[in-house]
Amino acid sequence: MEHSLGSGRPMKHVERKALYTRLEARINYLRDFLDFNSRGSKYIKALIPAVVNIVYKKLLETDITARAFHTRDTADETPIEEFFTEESPQIQRRKMFLRWYLTKLCSDPSQMEFWRYLNKVGMMHTAQERLYSLNIEYIHMGACLGYIQDIFTEALMSHPHLSLPRKIALIRAISKIIWIQNDLVARWRMRDGEEYADEMSEIIVDEKEGYLGDKKILGDSSSGTSSEDDRSSVRSGNVPTNTPACPFADMAPTSSQTKIWAGK
Template identity: 60%
Template structure:
């Protein structure tokens, strides 16, 4: 008996294509690719489900916020000490761009006015990371942080190349992880929960940086860049969403300071 392949050349070539997913033995979650690039809420929902970001993570962030807030001033100093160790990252504070390769008149130090100014905003940003991630405003602001580093949405554009963004986020995560795991008063199960929740938030932030840098989904790009509003740092849709960092660290009005 001839095998099925013997007459393969005689087989019709105009047979309709079949989708292999239709034959998949189990149900799959459908993700609309276009929605990932044109709808921030859809993108966040996908990342939440993929990373199993749940109410447990939100609870861990809220209950652990008072411990994280106490770490923030020291972590800010550590981060800027690291950034000022390299000329390519230090130049962003002098030229507002890491791609500039010309000479610098002087390198900023940890006590330079522009560094003290940047430290203030990093403190506010890190406090924001520990606020209420159940609200879409939380993720909108993290997306805006990504946008602002590619030269959009600011009166004085800032351009930081993605390699430095990714390295800095990893350094922040590593510093937080060590500080939380070595905390003398937190029980182990709370340390684990807080480290996991912080890690997920930071990796979603990493994606929201990458979203503005990579070319994936560019076929769906329309005139979104024309709609970008120029706002002060700490503002979203004209409303302040990141308060004065020193006040937030000491205020009892911080929304995620329960626990």
Template identity: 55%
Template sequence: MPAKMAPSRLIVHVDREDLYTNLEARIRYLHSFLNFSSKDIEALTSGAKYIKALIPAIVNIVYKKLLQYDITARAFTTRSTSYTGPPPAEDAASASATAAAEQLSEESPQILHRKHFLRAYLAKLCSDPSRLDFWAYLDKVGMMHVGLGRAHPLHVEYVHLGVCLAFIQDVMTEAILSHPRLALPRKIALVKALGKVIWIQNDLMAKWHVRDGDEFRPQGDEEIVIEREGYLNGKKILDGSDDEEEGAANGHTQGSPSRLPRPSSASASASAGSAPTRPFAAMAAGVDGLSIGEKPAGHKTTSAEAA
């Protein structure tokens, strides 16, 4: 009887339940599929100063776009894109909400407040993606848009979240590719790395909207943890996030909390200390300790980079 031949290709096993119950396992799968590696971390780290210089203009472009459509502008006054009340002529509250959305401008207090957080969020995208809390915060961003994780719930439907991420990626790609001081190889590396991060964020948005994996989710209400905005598991995540500013912008008292469901038992170890704080640090070999604008050992500066 002939011997059974081994498969000619490597088959990587992915546990389906882990994808829905263990954030670290889900992130590892996404990293593997997208070939997210130390090269991407290096591109994000060394290119962060260029991205941060572009962020104010990018934020203005994004909010100009969001205010062009009544359904997205409405979210800044009703905290929901799924308002289904009667037409304005039939309902005073609906008319008031519509009028308030139409009166919003880029200089309105709530828009200035949201710009502040978008600037901090975009800067976060260029921080240290070898740390699990980087990805855990992106997961929390998805959670906060389905009415969870906030003292004052926000409901934004996925169609708007997905297209907004695509618009942000488009604006950032154009800004990077047209940068006068970056060499083409660095532009390509930075665009690729940011694209992977944004698409992982897209997945972490979608996972809170789709019903995939419902059979693995715990039944009943999860225990709620009260946290301030811009925090994850008691740690400040967004640089420049300001709870006092949020209270002023929304008319609430200082320290307005958000409600964060505790991680499930399958993933709690990743944030409780039994797993390493930097579970993806292995891919950052040769990148740790790299300051913004510095190059890894052996990197040769090109004339374009030196310009």
């Protein structure tokens, strides 16, 4: 039986089972509910190097998150004699992958490959991969995503040259995509829909990081940077010269810049 809204428009039907068994149905529901579109996402790329540095400073501030770079499990409280620093090769490598990941967030969300990778990001932090088991409990994943969103919000709101409508549009875009990523992290921790567990979309475990099947998703040509470009931009806080043009690229520094725009 079809139901209609007060305006005469038909009420949309959402199949509950599909939300848990078909990733595409889940993504379509979230995108429709949040009125998500990709306009403006490419403009956020200029912020990524600074965001990466700020995020890793935060992750290394507390022992429970810093320890995970040694133990690969936030539930493992094994004492660590000497923690990694921002200059440690292991942290530089993790920075490179975070930079690639954030660049991927600015790619084409109209392709299901985009959402499949974000779904894999959620799965790979739940210790479900046998060869490279990694367990980062949800409280830390949620906090990190919230921190990333806060950095983007501060940077965009304080930008000296963007109009208020542009700032609002960019903040809405990044907030929605980070929230959907949060859902794709939480779905691997929740018990909602567990009656459909045997029919849930399968994820191939034990893939190399940055891959979907045999296809390289992070750090390839689509990211607009090479491995060395990523490393150097993380260290310098500069936008790589071969990234697509964005409206931030040619803006002269001003005295009103925040720590983001100063590259600190």
